[in-house]
Amino acid sequence: MILNNYLQNYVDNTDWIGTEGVGYQKNEECMNCENITHEYSFFTITNDSGGLGASLCKKCTPMFLKYCAVRNKKIESYGEKNGLKQIQNWLRINSKFKHKQTRKIIPALKHEALVRANYKCQDCGISKNESPLEVDHIISVSQGGSDELCNLQVLCFDCNRAKHGRCWEAGN
Numbered sequence: 757m758i759l760n761n762y763l764q765n766y767v768d769n770t771d772w773i774g775t776e777g778v779g780y781q782k783n784e785e786c787m788n789c790e791n792i793t794h795e796y797s798f799f800t801i802t803n804d805s806g807g808l809g810a811s812l813c814k815k816c817t818p819m820f821l822k823y824c825a826v827r828n829k830k831i832e833s834y835g836e837k838n839g840l841k842q843i844q845n846w847l848r849i850n851s852k853f854k855h856k857q858t859r860k861i862i863p864a865l866k867h868e869a870l871v872r873a874n875y876k877c878q879d880c881g882i883s884k885n886e887s888p889l890e891v892d893h894i895i896s897v898s899q900g901g902s903d904e905l906c907n908l909q910v911l912c913f914d915c916n917r918a919k920h921g922r923c924w925e926a927g928n
């Protein structure tokens with residue numbers, strides 16, 4: 757799964773993204789996967805079409821952060837809550853309870869991910885003939901991401917490097 761088009765468009769055209777941190781509420785719907793969650797991260801995204809309040813579940817939050825990092829969109833904490841740090845801690849604490857994952861993706865799954873992506877980078881669209889393609893974890897293993905196909909994405913060498921390790925530098 758990747759970030760839905762609605763959120764992607766909003767992030768692409770945003771001039772400001774801020775976060776208050778983590779929220780707790782019964783039956784909140786994740787704006788990306790539409791699953792019901794009780795714990796969510798909260799972002800405000802603004803652009804010409806107005807402000808959007810986005811609640812995202814634990815699974816979709818890392819994807820959102822990665823997408824913002826790839827697009828060079830800085831996320832600011834607002835209020836006195838130190839929102840982004842709060843979200844980072846929330847993801848870290850939750851990942852501790854996941855069983856151990858290996859970092860290696862088995863070749864058959866890699867192949868499946870590549871076929872699904874039509875042998876193109878899922879970020880910039882470059883093909884395997886133009887750049888080496890890599891299969892990447894959307895939610896990293898260290899954050900509890902799995903090796904299942906739904907957690908894999910195909911990125912070209914440049915996009916993967918541009919993104920690598922930058923999620924957490926987006927805010928303060």
Ligand SMILES: [Zn+2]
Nearest residue numbers: 786789813816
């Ligand atoms: Zn979700």
Ligand SMILES: [Zn+2]
Nearest residue numbers: 877880912915
């Ligand atoms: Zn690319």
